[in-house]
Amino acid sequence: MNDLSKTALILIGFQNDYFAEDGILHSVIEESSRVSGVLANTLSLLDERGRDFGLVVATPIHFTPNYDELTEPVGILxxxxxxxxxxxxxxxxxxxxxxKPYESIIREVPGKRGLNAFSNTDLEEMLRDNGIERIVLAGTVTSICIDSTGRHAAELGFKVMVLSDCTSGRTVFEQEFYCDTVFPLYGEVATSRVLKAA
Structure with a gap:
């Protein structure tokens, strides 16, 4: 894929509570992240092609100290x-x-409070304003934020690509199951090598 000017790389969940060794939820994704090499592969992709994307977007999740926005949450929330x-x-x-070394090319979209990076954020508007046609997803958790964001993007008419070596699930089985069985129902699954080989 030579021309990435109409493609956005969306980074989901690259926060200390998931990826730092002392992160509260680090153990949830630790094994899958290690097996897929999610962090090293994502950083390598940013090194080699980061400036070629039409957009590189981070969508961190933040809650108020008392979690007032979560009324009767279930599951992961x-x-x-x-x-x-x-x-x-x-x-x-x-x-x-x-x-941090990529701060100059990463645009942060605030407001994410739940599973879907489009919910309560200006992500769709940003993508449309920049002529984006395809989104590439990297981050965690595969079965939750990656899947819900990918499905929503597909419903909005964007082409979707999930990077199997730049995403991680709660287990290795979950990661492989979603990449093999679920994501192909609405998008493309590839490794970061496909983008780096262009």
Whole structure:
């Protein structure tokens, strides 16, 4: 894929509570992240092609200290509230230090409060304003934020690509299952090598 000018790389969940060794939810994705090499592969992609994308966007999730925006949460959002993850202003909610060298090319989209990066954010408007036609997803968690964001993007008419070596799930099985069985239902699954080989 030579021309990435109409493609946006969307970075989801690259925050300390997931990726730092002392992160509150690090153990949830640790094995899958290690097996897929998600962080190293994402950084390598940013090194080699980061400036070629039409946009590189980060969509961090932040909650108020009392989680007032989460009324009767279930599943992962209930867990996040119970363990105190991703509180705005906390170290755990901060973007990982490994992305600092790329700050000049990453545009942060604030407002994400749930699973889908389009919900409560200006992500769609930003993509449309910049003539984006395809989104490429990297980050975590595969079965939750990656999937819900990818599905929503497809419904909005964007072409979707999920990078299997730049995403991680709660287990290795989950990661492989989604990449083999779920994502191909609405998008393309590839490794970052496909983009780097262009």
């Amino acid at each position: 209930q867990t996040i509230r119970q363990v105190g993850a991703f509180k705005a202003g906390s170290r755990g909610a901060e973007t990982i230090a490994e992305l």
